[in-house]
Every structure is written in C-alpha cells, then in structure tokens.
Amino acid sequence: MLDADFFRRWMTATAASVDREAERLTALDSAIGDADHGSNMQRGFAAVRTTLENEAPDTPGAVLMLSGRQLISTVGGASGPLYGTLLRRTGKALGEAAEVGEEQLAEALRAGVQGVMKLGGAAPGDKTMVDALLPAVEALGNGFGAAREAAEKGAEDTVPLLARKGRASYLGERSIGHQDPGATSSALLIAALAETAEG
Numbered sequence: 001m002l003d004a005d006f007f008r009r010w011m012t013a014t015a016a017s018v019d020r021e022a023e024r025l026t027a028l029d030s031a032i033g034d035a036d037h038g039s040n041m042q043r044g045f046a047a048v049r050t051t052l053e054n055e056a057p058d059t060p061g062a063v064l065m066l067s068g069r070q071l072i073s074t075v076g077g078a079s080g081p082l083y084g085t086l087l088r089r090t091g092k093a094l095g096e097a098a099e100v101g102e103e104q105l106a107e108a109l110r111a112g113v114q115g116v117m118k119l120g121g122a123a124p125g126d127k128t129m130v131d132a133l134l135p136a137v138e139a140l141g142n143g144f145g146a147a148r149e150a151a152e153k154g155a156e157d158t159v160p161l162l163a164r165k166g167r168a169s170y171l172g173e174r175s176i177g178h179q180d181p182g183a184t185s186s187a188l189l190i191a192a193l194a195e196t197a198e199g
C-alpha cells in the first residue's frame, strides 16, 4: 500500500529530476515553443517541494491536491494549469484514504489524465503531454516499470507528430521532427513514480 510519505517522495523525486533535466526541457521548448518549459517545471516543482515540507499533508489525496494547487499558482505557462489539474484530479479521486493500492492509483491517474484532456482539449496524437501520460496510465496495470517505459516511448513517439494544441501548433508543419517538451516532462514524472516505487 502507498501512503502519504510515498506520494511526498514521488513529488520530491520529480522536483529533483526536473532540476537535472531543466536545460533539456528548455532546449526542446526552444525548438517548438518559447524556451521556458524547463524553468516553468523547475519553479513549479520547487514550490511543491517547499509546500510539502511546510504543510505535511497526511493522506495521498491531500499531498497531490496541495501539489496541484501549487503548480497552478506558481507556473504561468500552459503546463501549470495542466499539471495542476492532473495532480488535483488524481488526488481528489484518491479521496481521504491514509493508504491506497496500485490499482486505485492507476484509476485515479486515469481520472487525472481525463481532466487534462478536458481542460486542454488535446486528444492522443496531438503532440502534447497526453501522448506520454495516457499510455503510462494504460500500462500501469502491468506495474510501475511498464508505465515508465510506456511514457518514455510515448514521449519519443511525439517526434514525427504535427502539433495540434499549445504554442507548438502555431508552427504547423514545422513542429514535425521535434520531441514535445511537455510529453518529455510527463515521462520524467512517471519515471520518478517508478523510481519511488522501486525504493
């Protein structure tokens, strides 16, 4: 079973990963966006880390809802409200239980991804974070390692796609041939989950 501490460690591991990969995320965003995805993610997850230290929410749901709220209030870019919605919806779906099972987490994350799709209007194949998140959620039934692999593959598979949502869509055909920054950070989020589960 996964407790509040597990979810705190997941968020902290994501913050560390985003710090390590910030330059890469920004480089990807400079090719098809406005070169701020690395700094957006860093600022957001640094705020998440600080808030979790100060407020110590005591259920999995509360950890994710608080984290989502922080992302929404600290990240100005499109990714802030989208990741914020992902975590808040997932947290809400987990309810007030002190511990949750893997299956429950998989279902809650599915609700979270649906929230992202509803808010941003992106479908699979539109070259967004959805292209990493949705395969990850679908693979989670086969374990955290499978989810990580699916997210990484989903992110890589955005390279040949034409962007239909977000800033990259302004480029039309010129968005083809580049990996989507948000799908790449989503793969980091899922990799951090797998890393946390592996201990």
Ligand code: ADP
Pocket: 029, 033, 034, 036, 037, 040, 041, 076, 077, 078, 079, 080, 082, 116, 119, 120, 121, 122, 127, 128, 129, 130, 165, 166, 167, 180, 181, 182, 183
């Ligand atoms: P901004 O584009 O406002 O500068 P970021 O650079 O932080 O924000 O995030 C860009 C990423 O957000 C994109 O790579 C894409 O994955 C994701 N994104 C943008 N718009 C949408 C949308 N409508 N639905 C889903 N994801 C989106």
Ligand code: MG
Pocket: 029, 033, 034, 035, 036, 037, 077, 167
């Ligand atoms: Mg950007």
Ligand code: MG
Pocket: 034, 036, 077, 078
């Ligand atoms: Mg921006």
